[in-house]
Amino acid sequence: MSEAPVKPRTKPKPKTERPKLHKVILVNDDYTPREFVVLVLAAVFRMGESEAYRVMMTAHQQGTCVVAVFTRDVAETKASEATDLGREAGYPLMFTTEPEE
Numbered sequence: 411m412s413e414a415p416v417k418p419r420t421k422p423k424p425k426t427e428r429p430k431l432h433k434v435i436l437v438n439d440d441y442t443p444r445e446f447v448v449l450v451l452a453a454v455f456r457m458g459e460s461e462a463y464r465v466m467m468t469a470h471q472q473g474t475c476v477v478a479v480f481t482r483d484v485a486e487t488k489a490s491e492a493t494d495l496g497r498e499a500g501y502p503l504m505f506t507t508e509p510e511e
């Protein structure tokens with residue numbers, strides 16, 4: 411008795427791609443007070459004061475600093491929240507996002 415070849419009943423599952431992570435980047439400016447930048451980093455990114463100070467000083471000296479990486483939605487939401495806190499206080503503080511390679 412010959413057996414019929416067994417057909418796969420389901421399509422092969424496409425490999426699930428991991429969502430690309432996005433960097434939140436702090437941009438230096440000449441007007442926002444250093445202490446205010448530290449407060450915003452601590453509030454929005456849950457950083458301790460010494461880490462927030464180090465990130466602020468890196469942006470101050472180099473022009474920008476990567477704050478953290480998140481999925482795109484979270485990165486964009488946190489960048490907006492942090493930028494809005496600056497704007498509400500009358501400062502040009504700016505956070506941007508970009509995809510990681």
Ligand code: TYC
Nearest residue numbers: 437438439442443444469470
């Ligand atoms: N450069 C600002 C000052 O001297 C402080 C500052 C640091 C502002 C980092 C923005 O992303 C920034 N008051």
